[in-house]
Amino acid sequence: MNAPDARTQEAPAVRAEPPTAAGRQADSEPIITVRGVTKTFGGVVANHNISLDVARGQITGLIGPNGSGKTTLFNSIVGYHPIDAGSITFEGREISRMRVQQIARLGLLRTFQQTRIYGKMNCVDNMLISIPHRKATVLDMFARHSREQLERAERLLHFVGLYEKRFLRAGDLSFGQQKLLEFAMALMNEPTVLLLDEPTAGINPTLINGLIDRLKRANTELGITLLIIEHNMRVIMNMADTIYCLAHGELLASGTPEEIQNDQRVIDAYLGAH
């Protein structure tokens, strides 16, 4: 209904600080740029000199064998830990020094691989507290939710198929349902970009098609740019416009799904020849 409108209305607030020259880029410019990002944990190089772009309005995939540094890169982008070198921008603004909450309020949101919801609250409350907090003032802390917010929460719960279970405690849902709830909570937050860490992991294979469909509709109908880590090749090849492949902490290949599928280096990396 008014979800995309709501987001454009909030765009000025997102850029409350004076935008940098690059902040007024055309839509064809990448919404997220990662340049030369390196992150080490002790002696382990999790990411080495990685550069990639996430195009506005598109679905970008991030693949790679286990331990190739995908989740580390996610964590770096959303500000979960400081990076050792490099630069990350979101809508032209440098975010590599910002904290998690600030980045989330800019409209760059992530879901977790191991699914995190508020277990003792019911699904509706989980949704209601996930409204965007970017403009929240001290008085808003004591506001009650509006009828619009409640309706939006119910609509999104309906969208992911949890409407009947909306009064159950989120912790009592199955893992797959929690995953859907987390996705709905992310949509409730009206993000500009959503980073999804293995959205189909642990979901019943018969439900995966439904989830793919919902992710695509979040992208087309709500205009949310998606960056997705995914192990299920069928899923990611089916959805992504562009795919980046990591291996051993480095960027191995990038291109369209067809190019990636036919790239010998990618096949070798997955089969262990690397």
Place this chain on the structure above:
Amino acid sequence: MNETSKRSPLVWVLYGAILVAGALAPMAFPAYTNQMAVLWLMIVFALTWDILGGQMGYNSLGNIFFFGAGMYVSAVIQIGLYHNVSEYTDAAGSGVYTFTETQYFTGIFLGMIGAAIFATISAFILGMVLFGLRGPYFAIGTLGVAIAAGELTGAWDWVGGGSGISMPTFPGHPDTGKYFFYTLMFALAVSVFVFLKWLYSTRFGHAINAIRDDEEKAEGMGIHTNRYKRLAWSFSAFFLGISGAIFGNMTGFIEPLEVAFPTITFGIFMVVMVLLGGKGTLWGPILGAIIFHAIKEVTWTYMLGWQWVALGFLIVVIVVYFQQGIMGWIMDKKPEWFGLTIAQLEAQGAAGDGPVSSDPAEGRVGT
């Protein structure tokens, strides 16, 4: 949102009955006025502890600090308004200092305000430091604050040091005084309940619940977690500061370790009462406080000499076997009483079929 409109009149009758019973209790049982005032204090303790411990998931063992700080701030204000504090404490209650009726009540009034302000600000400042700690480290850190406050006050001669302060005496018949302090405690407990009932119905309640369930997720969703945490503790401290001011005057004599900062009695009672009643609920702490206070009074009367053993045994039993508390236990057995049910799907077709923008609540738009 529309919880109140759904409430049956029965609930309002219940609230009214509690108010009337609370106001009339000291007239019906005048011999127990002080015990009942302490019961309201226990309810204040339990409700304010539950803001952090139950609703926000931060177990503070140092909330008693705000109680003691409020008590001392109020004492200093009440005395300092009309006399020299250091001379007053040196005299150790030898009775040369008098307060007129007006001075007494002005002092108490301003003392309570000062206590509330001081406690609130100190909670906000302590929160900046201590909320960096999580889990057991937060508990130990807050306990350290309470113990340190008791020891420091004991070494501070200006406020009487270890020998404490004799508070100004109530200008009137002792029974009137008892009724006066009972009424203050009762009004405070009711205010805390009304305030929390409102607070938990706003976004604030949802936000601190989210922090309890998964603080990292809450940060990831952009919630201003630090703001909420500091304010939550400040609310707790605000009421505890006032309760300390009232209790100090009620007992008439205050000193640091047993009355103002009693970490191992009141400080632990707060936690046990909430655990017994059921943390994270509004009525749980109240139930817990009533039952705990009753058990405590009975053991003090009938098991004198063994009262601490009995109380320790009770605490062990609660912590080991009954962590979810009375309300938590009922919630597990009868989730439907609390609205935790599978809702009937309204005639919308299969879930998730419509476009995102389809509105399952169309019929209600514009009402």
